[in-house]
Amino acid sequence: MLSTPSTSHVPYERVYEPAEDSFLLLDTLSSSSETAFLSQRFPSTPAQGPSSPAPLILEIGIGSGVVLAFLTAHAQALFARRDILTLGIDINRFACVATAQTVAKARPQSGSSGAGYFLGTAQGDLTSAVRPGQVDVLVFNPPYVPTAELPSLPPRLLGGDTDDKVTREKKTTYKEDSTLLALSYAGGRDGMEITERLIAALPDILSNRGVAYLLLCAQNKPDEVKGRIRGMKGGGPWRAETVGTSGKQAGWEKLQIVRIWRE
Amino acid sequence: MKVLTLNFLSCAVKSCKSSSDSFPLHPKDAELVSDDVELNQQLLVNLLPRIDWNALRTTSTELGFPQLPEQPPTAEELQADAKMLKDLHTLLMETQINEGKLVCGHCGHEYAVREGIANFLLPSHLV
Numbered sequence: 001m002l003s004t005p006s007t008s009h010v011p012y013e014r015v016y017e018p019a020e021d022s023f024l025l026l027d028t029l030s031s032s033s034e035t036a037f038l039s040q041r042f043p044s045t046p047a048q049g050p051s052s053p054a055p056l057i058l059e060i061g062i063g064s065g066v067v068l069a070f071l072t073a074h075a076q077a078l079f080a081r082r083d084i085l086t087l088g089i090d091i092n093r094f095a096c097v098a099t100a101q102t103v104a105k106a107r108p109q110s111g112s113s114g115a116g117y118f119l120g121t122a123q124g125d126l127t128s129a130v131r132p133g134q135v136d137v138l139v140f141n142p143p144y145v146p147t148a149e150l151p152s153l154p155p156r157l158l159g160g161d162t163d164d165k166v167t168r169e170k171k172t173t174y175k176e177d178s179t180l181l182a183l184s185y186a187g188g189r190d191g192m193e194i195t196e197r198l199i200a201a202l203p204d205i206l207s208n209r210g211v212a213y214l215l216l217c218a219q220n221k222p223d224e225v226k227g228r229i230r231g232m233k234g235g236g237p238w239r240a241e242t243v244g245t246s247g248k249q250a251g252w253e254k255l256q257i258v259r260i261w262r263e
Numbered sequence: 264m265k266v267l268t269l270n271f272l273s274c275a276v277k278s279c280k281s282s283s284d285s286f287p288l289h290p291k292d293a294e295l296v297s298d299d300v301e302l303n304q305q306l307l308v309n310l311l312p313r314i315d316w317n318a319l320r321t322t323s324t325e326l327g328f329p330q331l332p333e334q335p336p337t338a339e340e341l342q343a344d345a346k347m348l349k350d351l352h353t354l355l356m357e358t359q360i361n362e363g364k365l366v367c368g369h370c371g372h373e374y375a376v377r378e379g380i381a382n383f384l385l386p387s388h389l390v
Binding site for chain 2: 044051052053054056082083085087089091093096097100117119120121122123124125128129130131132134153158159
């Protein structure tokens with residue numbers, strides 16, 4: 001059992017608190033079938049021929065950073081190599097700050113020998129600032145709850161000079177905090193509006209050997225989503241398989257992790 | 264963020280994606296800090312095949328580091344060159360951009376970096 005990174009320093013009034021979905025990602029990524037898949041996909045031991053290039057791991061929507069810190073701290077256990085690079089992106093600057101701390105706290109715990117390399121975090125809209133064809137493992141725990149509307153980032157928190165003051169002094173209003181949290185869960189129609197944008201970017205963003213882990217809930221209509229992914233253009237054929245589930249209700253999986261890759 | 268990150272980012276403006284000038288972003292007024300990271304030779308060797316060397320040379324020069332050779336070393340050359348290992352390690356793994364701006368060479372948009380975190384969110388007229 002690999003240790004779960006501590007997130008006790010994270011301001012949960014404006015950053016998503018680790019919940020069942022976060023822990024399902026940890027369980028799935030550390031399952032024996034996924035660690036076997038990943039170490040085969042990104043081979044590093046001489047017995048398998050020359051090492052493959054150092055993998056780049058990108059998490060979108062890092063929140064507290066619990067998943068990214070887990071992947072960084074336990075690189076050797078998860079990927080059978082420690083020359084992995086990890087990078088996190090979130091629309092919420094407070095999540096970027098919190099994640100940097102979560103990774104820093106988690107890294108020494110596991111003993112430096114098994115940990116990977118953390119590049120940092122950046123504030124951004126999904127993968128818009130990511131150079132095409134570079135991401136080897138993409139992890140996304142999206143805003144998946146069906147909602148009537150999509151929230152937008154409070155203007156003061158978008159950036160520019162006031163952003164600096166607001167975020168440094170942590171003087172957000174209650175309303176701004178509520179919107180930051182809403183951004184972490186509100187997914188619009190079928191809870192899929194943000195996820196659809198990410199899926200559409202995958203052919204561009206993933207490297208040829210790239211793999212994405214996407215969390216879906218039952219209301220997202222996961223079977224239809226997987227079907228659409230399998231029909232995507234841009235290399236391929238594309239595969240989409242459920243590799244982790246939790247929260248069985250009357251035979252339905254409440255949450256699932258879909259692994260997406262090119263054959 | 265580590266300097267190496269610049270090898271994996273480009274301008275967030277959609278119409279810039281097709282331009283080669285949108286990568287790498289150019290640091291401006293960059294305040295650098297240095298972390299102590301133990302040198303991992305295997306990491307550097309396995310980074311070589313995935314780094315855009317020309318972009319890295321540009322970044323390195325713009326940040327005031329010694330000019331990198333025109334061609335990347337081969338894995339064997341790098342393993343035998345303690346100075347090159349150390350230089351690349353310092354540049355890629357130890358150096359962080361803490362404050363400053365990242366500028367797109369195509370549209371000129373400046374992305375602020377504060378306390379090590381770059382902000383790639385765009386004002387609504389650029390989205």
